[in-house]
Amino acid sequence: MNVLSTGGGALRRFTEIAVSWRLALLFGVPTAILVAMLVAERTGGASRAWNGVVLLAGIVLYCAAAISYVSREWQERRRLERLALTDSLCDLPNRRALHAESANEEADDAELAIALIDLDGFKLVNDFYGHSIGDRTVKAFAEVLVDLCGDSARAYRLGGDEFAIVAKGPLAGNILEGICRRVLARLASPLMVEHRAIGLGASIGLARAQPGRGASSSNLLRQADVATSVAKARGKGRLTWFNEDFDRDRAEHQAIDLDLRAALDREELQVHYQPLIDCTTGRVSAVEALLRWERPDGMRIGPDKFIPIAEETGLIEAIGLWVLRRACRDARDWHGIKVSVNVSVAQLRNTQFPLQLGQILEETGFPAERLELELTETFLVGDPLVAGRNLEMLRDFGVGIVLDDYGTGYASIGFLRRFRFEKLKLDRSLIVDAAGDSATRTVMSSSVEMAKALGMQVTAEGIETELQASLARNAGCDQMQGWLYSKAVPAADLERQLAIQNEQLAKIEHLPVRPIAAKKLG
Structure with a gap:
């Protein structure tokens, strides 16, 4: 869920109010000093030396105020950017972070591999135990995923019961497949969530881009998604690597679907x-x-x-x-x-x-x-x-x-x-x-x-x-x-x-x- 779209209005309003008060304090004080100095000079109430001191103090305060404002604004922006790139439930990087980080890695011209993990049976957990236990189950699985990835790969939560793992560098595909097999082995035993044994499975689709072939993260994620669908169709609880035949099959699938709709409208079907x-x-x-x-x-x-x-x-x-x-x-x-x-x-x-x-x-x-x-x-x-x-x-x-x-x-x-x-x-x-x-x-x-x-x-x-x-x-x-x-x-x-x-x-x-x-x- 994107924090900037849900609750973002209230956050922006609060930030605007805070910034306006900060501006008033930081820039108002130096300005007031300068105005007072000008008034004193006109009325003859201060010497030129004193006015110089006051002017210098005002300039220093003004510069300090500007530096403080810019620093705080930069910190606030960084905080909001982190929130926008982090899943609030699992504290994992989210889909936006995956695309942003993968875009940088694409430029490195190294092998990049992505796995998409779809939890099998998660809807039953929500239906039977409720969404509160469902959320805790998602967090428990996220912890398992982070532990299995270690320093070899990075885990992401894309939303709902969908997760992703990204590996980069030599043998990225082999490393990623090994992690995914350990994920399936771990899910062979129930997850313990608040003294409950929660049984889950996973269908995993994998895709990779070899060095120099320049596949975008969005296309790799699409390929992994296609492979996940194939894994589910083959019986769930397994991993499947994407291959070009899947795209050809989907193109044929789409063509048949469109032709079938037209055939039904034109009554070309027969009994x-x-x-x-x-x-x-x-x-x-x-x-x-x-x-x-x-x-x-x-x-x-x-x-x-x-x-x-x-x-x-x-x-x-x-x-x-x-x-x-x-x-x-x-x-x-x-x-x-x-x-x-x-x-x-x-x-x-x-x-x-x-x-x-x-x-x-x-x-x-x-x-x-x-x-x-x-x-x-x-x-x-x-x-x-x-x-x-x-x-x-x-x-x-x-x-x-x-x-x-x-x-x-x-x-x-x-x-x-x-x-x-x-x-x-x-x-x-x-x-x-x-x-x-x-x-x-x-x-x-x-x-x-x-x-x-x-x-x-x-x-x-x-x-x-x-x-x-x-x-x-x-x-x-x-x-x-x-x-x-x-x-x-x-x-x-x-x-x-x-x-x-x-x-x-x-x-x-x-x-x-x-x-x-x-x-x-x-």
Whole structure:
């Protein structure tokens, strides 16, 4: 926090008052003496010798006053400059000091290395213990940092839970990396703050400028910040050196983000549907809505690339609502076919989502009992109480809740009992491994039995071979989904599949064919 911007007005006012009084005293006295001397001379009340003495005394006092004023002003300015360059909580140099000092070091043409440290889990400390303990935790970490830096490097607090370390000179990068590794090792044990054991981690990004390459401190700090983001994305609790690929990735990231926003505005996105096959009848009983993006130049961008970007930028909520609305419109006349739509964590955490869901169901006329919302356990494990309440609000509309990717996370029997999903989808990896491993087959069969006991249907995802299909049927799965049966296809293609299925069913049962309404894809 910059002391000149917070409380700076009061400080400046106080300084102005102090300076004005000092000026009055320091310059007023000599001036009064000179005036008195002139008056005395005019009235003949003093000799010329005495006037000379008084004049000399006045000049001396005047010079002394000027020197004293300049000295005090210089001291005051130095004090304010120090305050402006120092973090008030930790008494460490701040971001402004880092840039000022690094600018001087850049001119020395020596190797310069910067590490940016972002504390993992600090928000939980503030939320659980309060900001007072949070501040003490920051101070405790600052002391650790100063101790580990010693005389080899200099520590800074940039604000909040962000710190920096700067090393300069030969092998600066090696020295800095060694310090950062000791920081991570130190944080492996809790910090003791007022008899409390506070557990923290750190994500650390490092960047360096070799002698003669002239990188500014602001650019080095930016590179370290990028590397910190990469460290967090790779699992936190680690250090990562910046490399040029990170900038290329971010440029691509930004380009995709801008193109994705334009595609959403122009409705260039598409929803395809992958059939779910009933294990008993072999017919399509449900479909999963899957988002697809083909740019005007014909280039296809995979969801594994653009969905994470949409989640990071916050665009995922708008995209999620668009997919939900489109799926409900497309599937309204697919009688007897349920539709599964993936719902993001951001949507589920949005208190307005139940209202948005209700509006879409009313607007499209889609029956709520035919809609299934697929979610992953990421949303559930963060705050189970809030998650449980939100799911019940969604169930009040009559929709089904499906747990996707089961077998890849931490979901336990207690977890499944608590949330009572309508359906469980076994992850493709479980199906693939079960084909060649008896232990995995046992796990898969046990998972299906457990889900059945809790009243859940089970879908096997990623079925690509007859062997996998046979394993899923023998394990007791209700539905199968995968390329063995069909890839995700546009709504018009799916309608043709459903029409053929209805015709075949009508021939078998000697029933009139129920037409499937063909709709235009907008």
